[in-house]
Amino acid sequence: MADFSAGAAWMRGKIMPIGEASMGVLDxxxxxxxxxxxxxxVWKGAFFRLEDYLDRFMASMADLRLAPGMDRAxxxxxxxxxxxxxxxxxAYVAMVCSRGAPIVPGTRDPRFCANHFFxxxxxxxxxxxxxxxxxxxxxxxxxxxHRIPEDCVNPRAKNYHWGDFTQGLFAAKDRDFDTxxxxxxxxxxxxxxxxxxxxxxxxxxVTSDHGVLHGLTRRTAIELCEAHGYTVEKRPLPMEEFLEAxxxxxxxxxxxxxxxxxVNDRIYSNxxxxxKSAALREGYFDWMMRPEFREDVPYGG
Amino acid sequence: MADFSAGAAWMRGKIMPIGEASMGVLDxxxxxxxxxxxxxxVWKGAFFRLEDYLDRFMASMADLRLAPGMDRAxxxxxxxxxxxxxxxxxAYVAMVCSRGAPIVPGTRDPRFCANHFFxxxxxxxxxxxxxxxxxxxxxxxxxxxHRIPEDCVNPRAKNYHWGDFTQGLFAAKDRDFDTxxxxxxxxxxxxxxxxxxxxxxxxxxVTSDHGVLHGLTRRTAIELCEAHGYTVEKRPLPMEEFLEAxxxxxxxxxxxxxxxxxVNDRIYSNxxxxxKSAALREGYFDWMMRPEFREDVPYGG
Numbered sequence: 001m002a003d004f005s006a007g008a009a010w011m012r013g014k015i016m017p018i019g020e021a022s023m024g025v026l027d028x029x030x031x032x033x034x035x036x037x038x039x040x041x042v043w044k045g046a047f048f049r050l051e052d053y054l055d056r057f058m059a060s061m062a063d064l065r066l067a068p069g070m071d072r073a074x075x076x077x078x079x080x081x082x083x084x085x086x087x088x089x090x091a092y093v094a095m096v097c098s099r100g101a102p103i104v105p106g107t108r109d110p111r112f113c114a115n116h117f118f119x120x121x122x123x124x125x126x127x128x129x130x131x132x133x134x135x136x137x138x139x140x141x142x143x144x145x146h147r148i149p150e151d152c153v154n155p156r157a158k159n160y161h162w163g164d165f166t167q168g169l170f171a172a173k174d175r176d177f178d179t180x181x182x183x184x185x186x187x188x189x190x191x192x193x194x195x196x197x198x199x200x201x202x203x204x205x206v207t208s209d210h211g212v213l214h215g216l217t218r219r220t221a222i223e224l225c226e227a228h229g230y231t232v233e234k235r236p237l238p239m240e241e242f243l244e245a246x247x248x249x250x251x252x253x254x255x256x257x258x259x260x261x262x263v264n265d266r267i268y269s270n271x272x273x274x275x276k277s278a279a280l281r282e283g284y285f286d287w288m289m290r291p292e293f294r295e296d297v298p299y300g301g
Numbered sequence: 302m303a304d305f306s307a308g309a310a311w312m313r314g315k316i317m318p319i320g321e322a323s324m325g326v327l328d329x330x331x332x333x334x335x336x337x338x339x340x341x342x343v344w345k346g347a348f349f350r351l352e353d354y355l356d357r358f359m360a361s362m363a364d365l366r367l368a369p370g371m372d373r374a375x376x377x378x379x380x381x382x383x384x385x386x387x388x389x390x391x392a393y394v395a396m397v398c399s400r401g402a403p404i405v406p407g408t409r410d411p412r413f414c415a416n417h418f419f420x421x422x423x424x425x426x427x428x429x430x431x432x433x434x435x436x437x438x439x440x441x442x443x444x445x446x447h448r449i450p451e452d453c454v455n456p457r458a459k460n461y462h463w464g465d466f467t468q469g470l471f472a473a474k475d476r477d478f479d480t481x482x483x484x485x486x487x488x489x490x491x492x493x494x495x496x497x498x499x500x501x502x503x504x505x506x507v508t509s510d511h512g513v514l515h516g517l518t519r520r521t522a523i524e525l526c527e528a529h530g531y532t533v534e535k536r537p538l539p540m541e542e543f544l545e546a547x548x549x550x551x552x553x554x555x556x557x558x559x560x561x562x563x564v565n566d567r568i569y570s571n572x573x574x575x576x577k578s579a580a581l582r583e584g585y586f587d588w589m590m591r592p593e594f595r596e597d598v599p600y601g602g
Contacts, residue, residue: 022323171511
């Protein structure tokens with residue numbers, strides 16, 4: 001039996017241990033970062049909002065003109081079979097489509113490459129360790145690093161262009177912050193590495209709709225906020241308004257809703273998770289168990 | 302005997318056929334495009350300006366805080382041994398350093414990853430086919446796609462963030478242009494996928510020093526222009542000035558100096574390579590044979 005304890009991958013129709021899954025060094029997915037992906041969580045034995053994640057992945061591929069020769073049903077089936085084989089009950093499940101290598105060696109024409117799909121899953125990832133989430137997340141917003149603009153790389157087609165985030169993470173970690181959040185060149189708050197950001201102000205919540213991935217956890221948080229009676233505004237979110245917020249939280253498929261207690265030198269809610277953010281975080285984990293959002297994994301045995 | 306006809310790679314101290322060289326799917330070089338590289342040409346059995354390319358590669362690694370556990374002499378030796386083993390007399394030789402995977406599983410801290418170096422070489426690449434170079438290159442400059450700004454991703458640390466170039470190449474190829482060149486948000490010409498751009502105006506040449514890789518072929522072209530008696534200006538290059546030029550050429554380690562005969566709907570030099578650009582192209586190939594720039598590859602047998 002293969003050892004899937006570290007995770008599993010699906011490549012070219014085969015399921016293998018994650019450590020055996022690799023990409024050739026000439027693949028444009030690597031050498032041009034010409035690749036899109038999506039990540040769907042598996043929680044207590046079921047995919048969460050699988051159809052919504054598949055919707056976005058199919059849209060990202062179309063946007064980037066990637067055609068892997070597999071349709072949605074085949075991709076869906078590959079994900080389900082892979083997670084079932086892995087035995088993982090809580091997992092971070094990635095679906096990836098790469099441009100591949102040119103069909104004609106030496107060409108630089110992206111229209112003539114062997115696009116290909118693969119997938120992998122690993123035990124569920126929390127982008128912020130749980131003990132730090134419990135006491136509230138600290139966020140650094142640098143003033144000298146900005147999010148890549150939309151007219152350079154479309155952030156709604158989920159991509160691996162993380163150079164701005166990586167430099168931001170170095171700046172944040174050097175200063176003992178948990179993570180980084182980037183502004184655009186107009187001074188609006190956008191997104192961070194793997195998450196969207198929200199503010200709470202009275203009975204309103206605000207999240208950016210510009211320069212950001214339209215995250216699925218962002219969508220769940222928007223629906224959840226509406227269910228909790230908040231008015232939700234999706235619009236550019238200026239840095240000044242962000243800093244003056246009553247509460248702040250982040251949303252990510254790798255951890256859910258994360259209350260923020262510090263941004264740069266400002267402390268929120270006396271340094272403990274605010275009551276509204278904490279209630280939304282609880283609500284998110286409840287919603288992850290809602291039958292209409294769940295697709296049971298057909299584990300064997 | 303291994304078959305190196307398609308190229309060779311150096312990974313973890315071993316030399317292998319290029320088709321066997323791959324990167325794990327969890328490596329941040331792939332999943333965050335957190336990687337730097339450089340490409341040095343081998344021409345008629347010798348590296349061209351190897352020390353200068355190594356200088357830049359070492360500087361790129363330092364800029365991105367990548368430390369692969371190999372010093373410059375070891376990297377140099379790996380490149381030389383790999384090309385010697387490949388037997389390639391004209392080659393495109395890539396040196397790469399990736400962030401690798403986290404040392405602590407699950408961490409998102411870029412300071413704690415297993416950075417690693419690898420290299421590969423393939424038969425010499427011309428980014429524009431020679432028959433198209435002979436009649437002059439056509440370049441498309443879109444008005445709705447811009448080069449990623451410097452305060453998002455530093456273009457002087459050579460990187461694989463090509464999303465803007467890829468979308469630009471689709472736009473160019475759909476319109477039957479050879480390649481694409483991008484402007485910044487201020488309307489200045491920057492660079493294209495794998496090349497810098499120059500204009501010639503009387504006894505002056507101009508090339509951008511903002512938002513671009515400081516290419517080694519750009520440097521050679523600058524030195525060559527000075528040797529030919531031109532005054533060389535390195536400064537922002539407005540689109541209007543670019544379009545009004547007497548001649549235009551591109552510089553790349555994958556083809557040298559490439560005369561341009563068309564930009565969008567404008568034709569230059571009556572649609573054939575201009576005399577000044579053509580002379581510089583000849584000059585570049587002469588310089589590639591200068592002993593002071595060459596490091597002979599110690600091929601066996």
